[in-house]
Amino acid sequence: MLSFEGVYRKRGGTFLADLIGDDPLDFWAGRFYVGVFGVTTIVATIIGIAVIALSIAAQGDGDLLRVTIGAPLRQYGLHFAPFYQGGNWEVITICAIVAFVSWALREVEICRKLDMGYHVPIMFSFAISAYVVLEVIRPLLLGCWCEGFDLGFTGHLTWVSNTGFKYMNFYLNPFHAYGVLGFFLTAMVLAMHGSAILGTYSTNADPNVETANVDNFWRDYIGYSIGELGIHVLGFWLAIYTLIMSDLCILTSGPWVKDWVEFWHFSIPWFH
């Protein structure tokens, strides 16, 4: 328990309490809040890990960096595959999505308990969307679960590499380029924000003075100081932008565009 934690740990205000008037799962386990969605998260996680363990044991390769649980073969299309030929992948994917969504809903419950905004679960939903697009929506559009990515440490890297070459040159995918831009921009803005706080906190000056100092620094250095609140608005939207671009990047490859080199072979009529 943190020194101030007791003030905030209060029962009530959960979905289940609203629904049936009482929530037997409304408690903390050590540091963790449990709640009904904590239980669904744990159940889905345990089933998923059990399937992963079974699959690894069946493959007989104890190297966890190398072992890979592949997506179903093309012949199974959008149907259930035999367990060791992709059925395990399907179960793991379902468990993962259940666990992720439960986790997001658990975050919503914690937000309600603390009476704060829903920004974190909204952000996490965008992260979940990347997984769902990769493993469900794009395979559905292409009519085969085999289009999902293989699960494994280096196995998923092999999938990314192969998928990139399947569409000729993934670097020429404009959404990929905008996504990479977003990733690098978030890293840069993150470094700037971290530097500003770590560089200036606790200089034994009045915090208002320190903040004015930060503003004056950025105005001198780049001509604009976005402000204490503004920098977090910028970071929030940069992260969402990056995730949206990542979604579009993989969603367009296959269903709409077969070849990103060919994609650029267009001519603008008035530009000759």
Add this chain to the structure above:
Amino acid sequence: MATVINRRLPTTIARPGPSPMEFPEPSEMDSSDLLGIRLGLPIQIPLLARMGMSTQTGLIYLGTWGFLSTLFFFAGLGVLTFAGIQQMQGNVPLLIKYFANVQIQPPEGLGMAPSLQQGGFWQINMVLWAASVTCWAFRCYERCIRFSWRPYLFFAYVSAILLTSTIWVFRPLVMGSWAEAPALGLNSDIDWAQNFSVLWGNLYYNPWHMLAIFFLFGSTMLWGMHGATILATAAEGSHKEVAEIKDMHSGSHKSMLFWRWTMGFNANPKTIHDWLYWFSVGVVLSSAIGIITTGPIVKDWYVWGVDHGWVQQYGPMTRDAINGTPQKPAVGINAEVQPGIPAGQGGY
């Protein structure tokens, strides 16, 4: 002799949001620097306030380092434009049309380029680039000291320079040819990255590349987490981080408890910025190691990965001759129970 004006900036600013009157006049000298002036006018953009950002743009410090950096930058831009126009034989509309495809190639070998067209433009540009970013780094350090900042920002900027100079300078030096560096141009960067990966046996299996991507995606994730947490509790002032580090209030309490209850671990208003800072610096530092090891030390990351048991061997190893390792039997599962990747289709 010029009068040295070393006036402290006004420091009493009423919250919230500074007003333009409290900032120095554009003509005011900031330090003993001959060019230590602030340029421009404070322009208010009210729309920015609607997004929670401060409205004032403008007043940028020049300084000797800033002046030199800008000078070298525009000189480099001029050389690039000139080289592009010359490549298109003076046809400027053609240059605009094929802007993304214009590239200024580096020369072969480590000596001076034989002519401007065969690498000379590239070399002049790289010298100007080096001068420009170095001056900007000095400017960054000088401003940090002026505002009594610990030079975190300077170190982060130098780390970024370290990565770019590893790609454009150090690795070509080790490999013995400037041609190892990317050409200057939009698509040439992309092509270099693609070819570099293919040439050295798939960079995805480079563990430093893995670490760099971990930090890169982690940076985006941390911005998502930190930005969302602060916006969710900003109503209670958690965004006033410098003040909250000294004296926490309910906004920071809720931010910390949210993550403690969610994942069993929480940072605090100070330590979250340690995480942010070192994740973003980690991107460029691990990238630099990944670049400098590719070629001088490791010739083929796929072979390296298979040799070290990281990567499944898909089909025969055609590149074993490169580092002299004998062919190994396929490890892991066989093709019948390995769904997704039929043997011989992945890797090579």
